[in-house]
Amino acid sequence: MNRDAPLILGIETSCDETGVGIVRGTTLLANTIASSMDEHARYGGIVPEVAARAHLEALGPTIRAALAEASVTLDELDAVAVTSGPGLAGALMVGVGAAKALALSLDVPIYAVNHLVGHVGADLLDTTAPLETPTVALLVSGGHTSLLLVRDLVSDVELLGETIDDAAGEAFDKVARLLGLRYPGGPEIDRAAIGGDPRAIRFPRGLTQPKDLVAHRYDFSFSGLKTAVARWVEQREAAGEPVPLADVAASFREAVVDVLVSKAVAACTDLGVPRLLLGGGVVANARLREVAVERADAAGIALRIPPRSLCTDNGAMIAALGAQLMMAGHPPSTVDFGADSTLPATEIQMAASVA
Amino acid sequence: MLLAIDTSTGTSVAVVDRDRATGELRCLAETGTDDTMRHAEVIGGFIRDALAASGIDRRELSGVAAGMGPGPFTGLRVGIAAAHAFALGIDRPFVPVVSHDAIALSRYTAGDDGPLQVVTDARRREFAVSEYDGLDADGLPVRVDGPVLVPRDEVPASRGIRFDATVVSAGAIGMLAELAFAAGRLPLAADAPIYLRAPDVTPSVGKKVLR
Numbered sequence A: 001m002n003r004d005a006p007l008i009l010g011i012e013t014s015c016d017e018t019g020v021g022i023v024r025g026t027t028l029l030a031n032t033i034a035s036s037m038d039e040h041a042r043y044g045g046i047v048p049e050v051a052a053r054a055h056l057e058a059l060g061p062t063i064r065a066a067l068a069e070a071s072v073t074l075d076e077l078d079a080v081a082v083t084s085g086p087g088l089a090g091a092l093m094v095g096v097g098a099a100k101a102l103a104l105s106l107d108v109p110i111y112a113v114n115h116l117v118g119h120v121g122a123d124l125l126d127t128t129a130p131l132e133t134p135t136v137a138l139l140v141s142g143g144h145t146s147l148l149l150v151r152d153l154v155s156d157v158e159l160l161g162e163t164i165d166d167a168a169g170e171a172f173d174k175v176a177r178l179l180g181l182r183y184p185g186g187p188e189i190d191r192a193a194i195g196g197d198p199r200a201i202r203f204p205r206g207l208t209q210p211k212d213l214v215a216h217r218y219d220f221s222f223s224g225l226k227t228a229v230a231r232w233v234e235q236r237e238a239a240g241e242p243v244p245l246a247d248v249a250a251s252f253r254e255a256v257v258d259v260l261v262s263k264a265v266a267a268c269t270d271l272g273v274p275r276l277l278l279g280g281g282v283v284a285n286a287r288l289r290e291v292a293v294e295r296a297d298a299a300g301i302a303l304r305i306p307p308r309s310l311c312t313d314n315g316a317m318i319a320a321l322g323a324q325l326m327m328a329g330h331p332p333s334t335v336d337f338g339a340d341s342t343l344p345a346t347e348i349q350m351a352a353s354v355a
Numbered sequence B: 001m002l003l004a005i006d007t008s009t010g011t012s013v014a015v016v017d018r019d020r021a022t023g024e025l026r027c028l029a030e031t032g033t034d035d036t037m038r039h040a041e042v043i044g045g046f047i048r049d050a051l052a053a054s055g056i057d058r059r060e061l062s063g064v065a066a067g068m069g070p071g072p073f074t075g076l077r078v079g080i081a082a083a084h085a086f087a088l089g090i091d092r093p094f095v096p097v098v099s100h101d102a103i104a105l106s107r108y109t110a111g112d113d114g115p116l117q118v119v120t121d122a123r124r125r126e127f128a129v130s131e132y133d134g135l136d137a138d139g140l141p142v143r144v145d146g147p148v149l150v151p152r153d154e155v156p157a158s159r160g161i162r163f164d165a166t167v168v169s170a171g172a173i174g175m176l177a178e179l180a181f182a183a184g185r186l187p188l189a190a191d192a193p194i195y196l197r198a199p200d201v202t203p204s205v206g207k208k209v210l211r
């Protein structure tokens, strides 16, 4: 077994992407993704049972495709890594069942790892600049919106805050729907916002009032924003006035981006950590990246954004985290772990065996 | 020699073998639980334990058989996913089997004969029902109807014995696969889970205000 640069296959099935990645240490060899997004588009959001069915169908072919892409064979693997949480329970279980059986069939160890910390691990791949810690990480997708303080990727991750209701990506989907746009909402809102004035409508920034900051300094809330957009549109319609789609879309997006970046930058400043890492599918949003670059620059914070293919949910980030655990000499997981849909970010690895 | 897995009810894992000279079927090891809530947790330990108890090396296996249901979806998928992955790992064929057929085989080899109605819980006040008419010349159960979903109080009267099953033996899954292989009758079933029910969805009621 190669402990300096182990060959790891990572399986990710926490949401609607079936991801299989292969890494050798910090070198990315394959990042194969099958998405059931098109099926969910019919329903206007992710349907857990549809996602789980799609994972079962896609997993075998996706593993084969990843092996071909990496030009490695299964018997070369040093370990298997799998997302054991957080995520959709039924979806996670498909990956967990497959990963355990694959590891046993190859007689290699298994690492059951945390999806959120995996997003941070993605930043280690294919880069010449090593990930410096401590760093603040802002992870934003349709399934989660979390702010982490990562002191050490494999041993010390703290949850600073998270959404108390909808995930940011979910807010994009819901607002897109009420504006008559399609799913997924992020790219649709982006398109609709072209030419719009982000300051045209001052939509609320959730949990930013002084009274909220006491208990929720680094937490997020997007359900009030969604309601505010709905109400604003209804009032316009009731008054018989046209709804300025571009302005609504741009102003809504600005409210989301503003609160995400403000809280992340505040965390860096408060904690004296001059590093911020972005991860998650919503990072594909150009306006989020733009505002993050601007404000990080202004605050003297070094900003890192992995390439888009490593920001969205993928198996390579899970393999990368597994490789880090193995390289740091952490014992593998026992085969007795389950899927934990609410696995806290502090739990980097599940069911580590006693060394 | 086959590894067999079924998670259509609880979790069951077995290693079975068929003696090529005598045709005798043997279950070398079988392990499992009727717990219907912990498939993902227990599947790995049972595979490991069944292999260890059988005393064989995983490379001696000639395939992996799996019960494709019917059964509650979340658990059912765990076994199928595991069986697929194990087959991929040892580079041997995956052999899908209808889980009700394994229940029928268990009953017939235990001494029942004639018409047999197999009934399992499908949740939501429904049963999954299959009808059988004994074993054929190859020793495989003859399924004449099903599996289908039926409201619990509308199960048709059995033409013979009604058997309400709460467990499916992976040993029987493996034996069916061995019998079918010996008789040149694979595949026995399609490589698709037997859900018998469309996914539960709440279609979006998109409010089209602007387009």
Ligand SMILES: [Zn+2]
Binding pocket: A115, A119, A141, A143, A144, A280, A281, A312, A313
């Ligand atoms: Zn994610």
